[in-house]
Amino acid sequence: MADSAADRFLRYVVIDTQSDAASPTQPSTEKQKNLGRLLVEELLAIGVADAHLDEHGYVYGTIPSNTPKNNVPVICFCSHMDTAPDFSGTNVKPQVIRNYQGGDIRLPGDPHQVIRVADHPVLKDLVGHDIITSDGTTLLGADDKAGIAEIMAAAEFLINNPDVKHGTIRILFTTDEEIGRGVDKVDLEKLGAAFGYTMDGETAGTIEDETFSADAVEIAIKGVAIHPGFAYGKMENAIRIAGDIIARLPKDMTPETTKGRDGFIHPTGVSGVMEKANLSLIIRDFTEEGLKAKEGLLENITKEVMKSYPGSSYTFTVKEQYRNMKIVLDRHSEIVEYAVEAIRRAGMEPVRGSIRGGTDGSRLSFMGLPCANIFAGGHAFHSPLEFVSSQDMDKAVKTIVELAKLWEERA
Structure with missing residues (x-):
């Protein structure tokens, strides 16, 4: 058989x-x-x-x-x-x-x-x-x-x-x-x-x-490293910057708070030391317009956070995954x-x-x-x-x- x-x-x-x-x-x-x-x-x-x-x-x-x-x-x-x-x-x-x-x-x-x-x-x-x-x-x-x-x-x-x-x-x-x-x-x-x-x-x-249509986003942050004992007014901790970005992500735009035809912004990885940090995220939406809007929102959040860290810099890289x-x-x-x-x-x-x-x-x-x-x-x-x-x-x-x-x- x-x-x-x-x-x-x-x-x-x-x-x-x-x-x-x-x-x-x-x-x-x-x-x-x-x-x-x-x-x-x-x-x-x-x-x-x-x-x-x-x-x-x-x-x-x-x-x-x-x-x-x-x-x-x-x-x-x-x-x-x-x-x-x-x-x-x-x-x-x-x-x-x-x-x-x-x-x-x-x-x-x-x-x-x-x-x-x-x-x-x-x-x-x-x-x-x-x-x-x-x-x-x-x-x-x-x-x-x-x-x-x-x-x-x-x-x-x-x-x-x-x-x-x-x-x-x-x-x-x-x-x-x-x-x-x-x-x-x-x-x-x-x-x-x-x-x-x-x-x-x-x-x-x-x-x-x-x-979904899908993109991946990598945010690479370069902070300002200095001995913590002498850091007053000088240190810009890249790990803290990454944490600030994550904290500002909309709570109603996560996988666990969306369903049906709602898209989301989802952090999938974070790594770093004082000097540099990397954030990995995936963006999902059923429309190209919705996808681009979420990427724009994420980059605006990143820019706003970076204003508080004038000595630091970042790169924001979008990679297409599927449509x-x-x-x-x-x-x-x-x-x-x-x-x-x-x-x-x-x-x-x-x-x-x-x-x-x-x-x-x-x-x-x-x-x-x-x-x-x-x-x-x-x-x-x-x-x-x-x-x-x-x-x-x-x-x-x-x-x-x-x-x-x-x-x-x-x-």
Whole structure:
């Protein structure tokens, strides 16, 4: 019998694939290639003859067309292999709660870690499901090994069922998505797809065609250093300057105080000594105008703070990270419309949503490969409370298969 998505998922999550933003290489950690090599072996075993791992850790593969129609567009299905640096992904011990009967889930490795129904009301919809969690000492890796497992299971189904007609399907598994470099080295010419779908969303039935637009800001402060015993009227402590900037950030413009379509300014790192300090921040908004307004606000705050430190100086550097993929997808409405229909065919009521974050698809859309995001079924990403339903993963597999069929039928 073919492996289910859950069977595959349980194999993949025990392989440590955390990415590292401090590393300049691609992939940022060599251990990501350990999963890549396993995926290539499994793809070759199910009949994806051209499956291979490239020097950047990407896995490419092709399911050839089996339809006489020659006008079916080439579709790419994409997920990322790395897990987030936010919480440990080393020595993951997955737990399977079979036939979940409701209530809070206390994780065995750390009794203080409890997946509470009050915090995760989706659990009410998962009664009777087989729920996979970590033991509470690590994250699980459903983001995005659930997506990988679903693409793999769908690939095996399509290859084993030649009566299901479809066009050429390209598989792409990326590295370093969690640190914003997921598609830096993707060879789109080699990929050869017209458009794609990332399997990197959350709740079953969700299709997302919109993300934040995102920039990173680095503020480098040069203070005035002097012996603290002789500092009166002379010292300008760069650490204190950085603290003053952080203290003036609007309290209603943080990740923890915003939701829906509200953007935010979020400090992600601070380091320094008396002489110099560095502040790292990320800016998020659904519109370009909102993004630029928040960057202007941040720079004005910095300028105001610096007025109190006339001997000090600063640099303010903005780096573009990704843009709202809706700008591109609105020009290719059928990509989302077919996904909505595929979700319905797979037995769910489709829900269109916006991501308060980004996916590889955000970048790919602006690189010339329009990409919508489909649910993978995971919840509580980047935390030890991460969980996923085996049955929801099966629904994602069905959605991939129905999408492949739809594009062939309507070509």
